Amino acid sequence: MLGEVGNGLRRNLSMAISVVLVTMVSMYLLGLGLLAQRQADTMKGYWYDRVQVSVYLCNDNPTQPNCQGKAATDQQKATIKGQLQQLPEVKAVFYESEQEAFDRFKEQFRNSPVVSNNLKVGDIPDSFRVQLKDPSKFAVVTSQFEGAPGVASVQDQEKVLKPFFRVINLVTLFAVLLAALMVACSALLIMTTVRQVAFARRREIGIMRLVGASNATIRTPFIVETVLSGLLGAVLAVGLLWATVHFLFNRLLSQILYDRALIGDTDVWFVAPWMVAVVVVVAVVTSMLTLWRYLRV
Amino acid sequence: MIRFDHVTKTYPRSTRPALFDVSITIDRGEFVFIVGPSGSGKSTVLRLALREEQATSGAVLVAGQDLGRLPLRKVPRLRRDIGTVFQDFRLLGNKNVFQNVAFALQVLGKSGHYIRQVVPETLELVGLDGKAKRMPHELSGGEQQRVAIARAVVNRPSILLCDEPTGNLDPAISLDIVHLLDRINQTGTTIVMATHDDDIVNDMRRRVVELSDGVVVRDEEDSLYLPKGDVG
Numbered sequence: 001m002l003g004e005v006g007n008g009l010r011r012n013l014s015m016a017i018s019v020v021l022v023t024m025v026s027m028y029l030l031g032l033g034l035l036a037q038r039q040a041d042t043m044k045g046y047w048y049d050r051v052q053v054s055v056y057l058c059n060d061n062p063t064q065p066n067c068q069g070k071a072a073t074d075q076q077k078a079t080i081k082g083q084l085q086q087l088p089e090v091k092a093v094f095y096e097s098e099q100e101a102f103d104r105f106k107e108q109f110r111n112s113p114v115v116s117n118n119l120k121v122g123d124i125p126d127s128f129r130v131q132l133k134d135p136s137k138f139a140v141v142t143s144q145f146e147g148a149p150g151v152a153s154v155q156d157q158e159k160v161l162k163p164f165f166r167v168i169n170l171v172t173l174f175a176v177l178l179a180a181l182m183v184a185c186s187a188l189l190i191m192t193t194v195r196q197v198a199f200a201r202r203r204e205i206g207i208m209r210l211v212g213a214s215n216a217t218i219r220t221p222f223i224v225e226t227v228l229s230g231l232l233g234a235v236l237a238v239g240l241l242w243a244t245v246h247f248l249f250n251r252l253l254s255q256i257l258y259d260r261a262l263i264g265d266t267d268v269w270f271v272a273p274w275m276v277a278v279v280v281v282v283a284v285v286t287s288m289l290t291l292w293r294y295l296r297v
Numbered sequence: 298m299i300r301f302d303h304v305t306k307t308y309p310r311s312t313r314p315a316l317f318d319v320s321i322t323i324d325r326g327e328f329v330f331i332v333g334p335s336g337s338g339k340s341t342v343l344r345l346a347l348r349e350e351q352a353t354s355g356a357v358l359v360a361g362q363d364l365g366r367l368p369l370r371k372v373p374r375l376r377r378d379i380g381t382v383f384q385d386f387r388l389l390g391n392k393n394v395f396q397n398v399a400f401a402l403q404v405l406g407k408s409g410h411y412i413r414q415v416v417p418e419t420l421e422l423v424g425l426d427g428k429a430k431r432m433p434h435e436l437s438g439g440e441q442q443r444v445a446i447a448r449a450v451v452n453r454p455s456i457l458l459c460d461e462p463t464g465n466l467d468p469a470i471s472l473d474i475v476h477l478l479d480r481i482n483q484t485g486t487t488i489v490m491a492t493h494d495d496d497i498v499n500d501m502r503r504r505v506v507e508l509s510d511g512v513v514v515r516d517e518e519d520s521l522y523l524p525k526g527d528v529g
Contacts, residue, residue, distance in 0.1 A: 203387065203389060204389060204400075206387065207389070207400065207401070207448075208404045209373075209376070210347075210376065210381050210387075211376065211377070211401040211404060211405065211448070211452065212372075212373040212374060212375070212376035212377035212378075212379075212405065212452075213373060213404035213405060214373050215370070215373070217404050217405075217406070218404075
């Protein structure tokens with residue numbers, strides 16, 4: 001009889017540990033999914049801040065038909081600038097001369113001399129760089145200035161970034177789907193564990209029902225146990241996530257990328273409450289459902 | 298206290314009813330034996346009274362409640378007024394005598410002070426004073442059944458249902474147990490005992506309800522295991 005008790009305890013312990021571990025892994029993946037979402041948002045924000053609409057002006061040897069073979073006059077330039085600054089969507093307007101455009105290109109392609117050595121001043125026309133309050137509203141600028149006198153072309157960088165964002169969104173979606181699958185897995189495992197624990201304690205439960213213990217009295221210990229082991233798993237997952245972000249992203253990746261468009265520790269603390277909430281809800285709902293079926297009066 | 302009114306019970310996946318048109322009325326403070334061979338429906342009567350099963354047709358009334366209309370959430374309250382004793386004792390092997398009896402009060406949320414007062418009184422009533430610290434496996438079968446009886450009556454139920462309580466005990470011990478039940482009956486507790494132990498029934502001379510194939514074939518006061526006049 002004592003052996004049976006010891007056996008049951010050991011079995012419950014191993015089941016409790018497996019609930020902790022599966023919760024940890026699934027919550028870690030869920031956290032990664034949520035962090036991927038935040039990473040995508042951070043990157044979007046970072047790039048959107050730098051997204052500019054470039055209004056290229058006609059120069060001395062224009063190829064665009066709109067220029068009619070002539071460079072934009074100073075008066076045309078002044079008109080364009082004035083009109084840009086009056087648009088409510090526009091945040092700021094900068095003028096970039098041919099020389100500045102040449103220097104920037106040289107700097108950006110300094111590692112590929114073949115490209116940069118063949119470029120001379122004037123190959124890139126001068127332009128107005130327009131920063132928008134909402135980068136997605138670029139169409140306003142395009143429609144208004146495409147074909148205006150002195151304008152060679154209007155180019156929006158958002159168009160260039162779009163495929164890149166699409167990939168990021170797909171990856172995020174995949175991560176979240178995977179995490180949802182893991183949450184379902186942990187719900188099923190919690191279900192099996194609760195049933196197993198209830199089976200190991202069927203004598204106690206039988207007596208409790210016989211002497212008229214209320215359903216709440218019978219169920220509460222199970223729910224508390226699953227919630228506790230779930231919470232332990234969630235805490236471990238948050239720790240693991242923090243370690244991942246702190247050591248992998250902030251130490252390693254930021255050294256390679258020299259970039260501030262990365263998530264940090266604060267993002268982990270933002271995601272953590274969601275993970276804990278998911279665990280509590282999953283643990284309570286699954287153990288209630290399991291017990292409701294298992295412990296019917 | 299307990300009334301069966303034309304009760305028929307057919308278990309799922311069974312063609313023959315376990316009870317058929319059974320009507321019994323048991324008054325407050327009675328001591329009733331339910332006798333009959335295995336499979337005659339004795340246990341079904343007790344299970345219906347405990348609301349572990351529901352009647353297929355007819356009405357079961359216990360302690361003023363119509364069990365067919367009792368909502369599930371009120372079943373625990375009903376069972377607090379019914380004590381139950383089984384052939385296999387159903388004690389918790391990892392708890393000692395005191396803890397086994399106290400368990401019934403703890404899960405009802407009774408205070409520790411109340412438990413420490415009532416449990417020793419109950420153990421004394423069933424003749425187990427001085428054995429509170431023993432573990433179930435250290436006790437004889439008769440003593441284990443006394444622990445089970447103590448647990449069943451510690452909450453002062455008005456009804457005590459016993460399903461073959463002496464089935465695992467030898468005759469002398471069995472008589473002791475039934476005399477203990479008789480003492481409990483004298484404090485006003487209604488006792489319904491299912492048994493096929495003829496010695497006990499003949500010794501006690503109480504009301505006997507005999508079941509055969511789910512039908513009441515005899516219901517007599519001060520009776521014997523076999524019908525009066527039927528010698529053999």
